[in-house]
Amino acid sequence: MRTCAGKYTDFKNALCTAPLLNKAECLSIACRSIAVCYSDWIIFKFLTKLKLSSRIKGAVLDLFNLPITTRKHLLNLGLCLALIWGVYDALMGPDLVSDLRDFTGRYGAYLLLISLLVTPLSQRWRWVKRHLAMRRNIGVWGFIYAALHVLIWIMLEFFYDWSLMLDEIAGNLFILLGIFAFLLLLPLALTSTHKAIKYLGYRKWQLLHTLTYVAIPAVIAHHFMAQKTATLEPLLMGLVLFLVLVWRYRHVR
Numbered sequence: 333m334r335t336c337a338g339k340y341t342d343f344k345n346a347l348c349t350a351p352l353l354n355k356a357e358c359l360s361i362a363c364r365s366i367a368v369c370y371s372d373w374i375i376f377k378f379l380t381k382l383k384l385s386s387r388i389k390g391a392v393l394d395l396f397n398l399p400i401t402t403r404k405h406l407l408n409l410g411l412c413l414a415l416i417w418g419v420y421d422a423l424m425g426p427d428l429v430s431d432l433r434d435f436t437g438r439y440g441a442y443l444l445l446i447s448l449l450v451t452p453l454s455q456r457w458r459w460v461k462r463h464l465a466m467r468r469n470i471g472v473w474g475f476i477y478a479a480l481h482v483l484i485w486i487m488l489e490f491f492y493d494w495s496l497m498l499d500e501i502a503g504n505l506f507i508l509l510g511i512f513a514f515l516l517l518l519p520l521a522l523t524s525t526h527k528a529i530k531y532l533g534y535r536k537w538q539l540l541h542t543l544t545y546v547a548i549p550a551v552i553a554h555h556f557m558a559q560k561t562a563t564l565e566p567l568l569m570g571l572v573l574f575l576v577l578v579w580r581y582r583h584v585r
């Protein structure tokens with residue numbers, strides 16, 4: 333394949349060796365050369381992209397083949413870096429406290445919902461099934477983000493002014509739903525270790541963890557009520573949650 337530089341030299345030579353060319357011919361040669369260079373560039377980009385995408389695909393497949401503990405460590409590292417990125421982004425933004433509060437609240441809600449989705453999706457796709465053991469990590473990270481969201485509210489928004497907080501909470505359904513969700517998530521996070529499962533016994537532990545099906549709807553209702561206009565996202569999350577609950581109902585009966 334001729335390079336763009338080669339075609340450009342051809343174009344220059346054509347202009348120099350044919351001084352009798354009129355303006356229209358010059359323009360036509362210029363346009364054709366640009367078109368050819370551009371099409372070459374597109375093909376070149378497409379080919380490198382193809383190669384790159386197959387490399388990325390290979391890398392992703394390699395990731396899936398890593399031992400489960402390594403994949404868990406990678407997930408922890410990724411979510412830790414995401415948190416650092418969120419803090420950095422908030423520091424650069426105009427309103428540090430509300431940016432931090434919204435970032436942690438929103439990503440906490442995503443992670444909690446994803447942790448619920450893993451089981452139903454694992455029945456449909458084998459590659460999700462291979463990550464079933466990571467469900468607990470996702471849930472715990474969801475709780476960590478949610479706990480930071482609550483701490484930011486207490487520490488940075490109200491500066492530990494408990495009486496002002498009580499005034500805010502009183503009769504505020506939106507805040508009450510948040511507190512309700514947080515109180516339900518707390519025992520789930522505390523019993524997320526192997527030791528706790530052993531101590532409680534699997535049946536009791538499983539029963540306790542059905543609380544997620546109450547806590548996450550409360551989180552999504554809280555998210556919905558936090559929005560003044562942009563309600564599409566919590567509504568979509570509500571729809572996903574509804575589908576998960578239907579799936580649960582059909583598979584638990």
Ligand code: HEM
Nearest residue numbers: 434437438440441478482485507510511513514551555558
């Ligand atoms: C003590 C409990 C909680 C309190 C006091 C609280 C407080 C708040 C406040 C003040 C807002 C901002 C509303 C606004 O923009 O006007 C908010 C938004 C939000 N909260 Fe909470 N929250 C609590 C628990 C939770 C929990 C457990 C979650 C779960 C992850 C959560 C997820 C969210 C989400 C997703 C938003 C919307 C963020 C956005 O607009 O981008 N909250 N919360």
